[in-house]
Amino acid sequence: MSWFEKTAEAPAHVPTEAIWAVCPGCKAYIAKDAWRAADKVCPRCNHHARLGCRERVALLTDAGSFKELNPEVSFNDPLRFTDSTGAYADKAKATIAKVGVGEAVLTGTAAIEKIPVVLAVMDFAFMGGSLGSGTGERILLAAEKAVALKRPLIIVSASGGARMHEGIVSLMQMAKTCAAIARVKEAGLPYFSILTDPTTGGVSASYAMVGDLNIAEPKALIGFAGRRVIEQTIKQKLPEDFQTAEYTLAHGFLDHIVPRKEMKAFLANVLRYAGF
Amino acid sequence: MAKKTQAKLSPWDIVQIARHAERPNIGDYLRLLCDDFVELHGDRLFGDDRGMIGGFATIGGERVMLIGHRKGRGIDENIEANFGMASPEGYRKAMRLMRLAEKYGLPVVTFVDTPGAYPGSEAEARGQAEAIAHNLEFMSTLKTPIIVVVCGEGGSGGALGIAVGDRILMLQNAVYSVISPEGCASILWRDGTKAALAAETLKITAGSLKELGIIDEIVPEPAGGAHTDPAAAVAAVKKAVLANLAVLKKLPLDKLVEQRYAKFSAMGRF
């Protein structure tokens, strides 16, 4: 019996959840301490599991340097949206309580190896990282802050796309955020986009794809349309590696794929090339 | 449906009018709206998308750069135009033509009529997301007036990719949405047959979008919809485009771009 087969089942006679994390990639059981120490990167298959926005901030910035911007900006419910599972406003409030952030993105000023930046980090746990009006507003304000402070802007994306519950208003956040990014670039400031798993739909088709540098984590799902929609359209099965970071890089849309534990040093290095 | 008065049309009825096979398409606008049209082909990178067309056009004596999604009429033309679903080449061609418009001091007029950007594997490989994203960024700073006419289906990011402008006009029976009612119903209601309910909930009609501050002006259509009298429908569009053009042309370009930024920044700020 191989090591894989052994680890693919929960080791016997232990209370599982308390001690073991399951890799979403290869389903291996990994001791929780080791999982945390590895920043949720699987030591077996190199799967980069999703991170909460505060975990990501801790990983990318100098300790104690992060100061949150615009915590007062939260979701809006312009359509008073209700579907078969209930009211959007109720779901959003429950999500805020659960995830501990007021929107699908956390923004702030921070330092990366002592280089001052403005950072925005999306959180997939907040309604699939969907781009709502509060998300767009926070990103716009972060971009404007970068211009005001003459700092580079870095956005870490993790999103399934626009937030349907806010209808057309969520669609407009794509235009709104891109307009704000354009101003960062016009000010001669760097804008780096980091695409993590997943970055699709309205987020890939707006600020995530227009970085001076587009950087991704290994194996991250990156694309415009969903796999199932495409398969229905072309009536063919898509290859396994379709819409991975590696596929996206090979097609010319990424500058670099950077493993999680190297990301902070990578950012500091390219920020210095950009004159910071 | 045709017998219902406009006030009684449900959002789902309006979706059907917006998608009507005989609804005026870009070909009709070129024929009935323009005194002259010089089509400009290709994105200079890969190909010439037939689902998105553009070129120099003259509307009521005004020279403009006209760009629009292309739905065909009949099956052959629709296959050629990919049913109005543009590929990355279409968005890149649109950007190329808008750069030319800026250089030559021509206003841009876009016609939005698409179920959405093409969701195919080739489109993904050639960067559908990147193509749309760069248009959004680029259009926000373009130093020439942009008038957007949502004339049929405004399908999500594929629509928005040519719909960032100074004045957003929308025909009375056009729709504009983040997702199709069918798609929304199957995801959020887990039931594709709830499309009519989704259409109502998503607020995708011109009246709702005007209330939400997303569009600036509703262009009236003949009773029963634009397809019942294309000449009258196009005449109303012409009148609205020329009136808005006259206003926008008076603005200094810096002020125009500043106002465009303010307009989109304010969307979703409550």
Ligand SMILES: [Zn+2]
């Ligand atoms: Zn694994």
